[in-house]
Amino acid sequence: MNRPAFTLGVEEEYLLVDRESRDLVAEPPADLMPTLSEAIGMQVSPEFLKSQVEIGTSVCTTPAEVRKELKRLRGAVADVVSGYGYGFIAASTHPFARWTEQHHTQKARYDQIARDLAAAVRRMVICGMHIHCGIEDDDLRIDLMNQVTYFLPHMLALSASSPYWQGEDTGMASYRLTVFDALPRTGIPDSFDSWQEYQRVVSRLTDVGAIEDASKIWWDIRPSVLWPTLEARVADVCTRMEDAVALSALYQCLLSMLFTLREKNQRWRVYPRVLTEENRWRAQRYGATRDLADFGKGTMVPMGDLADELVGLLKEEASQLGCIEELLHVPQIARRGTSSQAQRQAYEEARAAGADHDEALRMVVDYLIDATMYEVKS
Secondary structure (H helix, E strand, O other): OOOOOOOEEEEEEEEEEEOOOOOEOOOOOOOHHHHHHHHHHHHEEEOOEOOEEEEEOOOEOOHHHHHHHHHHHHHHHHHHHHOOOEEEEOOOOOOOOOHHHOOEOOOHHHHHHHHHHHHHHHOOOOOEEEEEEEOOOHHHHHHHHHHHHHHHHHHHHHHOOEOEEOOEEOOOOEHHHHHHOOOOOEEOOOOOOOHHHHHHHHHHHHHOOOOOOHHHOEEOEEEOOOOOEEEEOOOEOOOOHHHHHHHHHHHHHHHHHHHHHHHOOOOOOOOOHHHHHHHHHHHHHHOOOOEEEEOOOOEEEEHHHHHHHHHHHHHHHHHHHOOHHHHOHHHHHHHHOOHHHHHHHHHHHHHHOOOOHHHHHHHHHHHHHHHHOHHHHO
């Protein structure tokens, strides 16, 4: 079998905020999206809520190319929205916005989703990051999906950026998934023996009229509906651009490593879904601050140690793919902390300086606006 291309594409969802109130922009002007489209083209699109926008990189060969694309796209979005008195944040929840005050985008697909999913989808004031990796062969895409699912909780833990919800600290590192899991067809998927088995499952759902097509399947990882890619959807959107780049490198290297094992007639063990879901919950709850279960060793391992182990496991693949620098950033995330930890630190510093609760949350938004653009401005 020919080696897959392992090309990369990253989609990020952002929240638009008013620079004065720091609240979400529930009703942006009608010309905002056309202005964004004029500046960015088809790489920007509206999302389910009017207070959201989504960008998507072009097809990239390396994480270094992903960096250039994200830097350009984040910068372009900032340039446009600043003209309206807005900023934007790369975070999976807003610290204090109310979901009851948001409005969904008027579009046939979104109108149908709103009707079908009722209050469960109206609460979706959340953003995620989706990483596509190019794998041309259908059966190989399913085989690698089964194996790489083990590492999805690690990606979630390293990306956690949603500790606050409607003005309260949830105690979670990724509250986004708590909200998202209210939708059907989410979470860790079953394992499939082949592309044909996966297609049969999709056909069962479409034939009975439960869904129109596979785009209504929102698992943490899935074969893309539009492209020959394997789409990891588990991650929170990373506030720091370099963290997003590192996760794209991690995902690309993992899939490359699994293919290399296959060429040696080896594979990563596929564990029961209930075990992976336990690690998923731990990543939701603690992010990178605690440990995940290592089911091979039969013990809990701190996330920092797991990040170091991943680098050791993937270093050869990273060398071949030309992304050593980006992969080496993964343990730095674990040591420095994710956006969730930084947001809580910003809140505590504001409170210590005399701010009340509401003002401290507004200062968290200020932190997020600045941190979203850290590496973009450099």
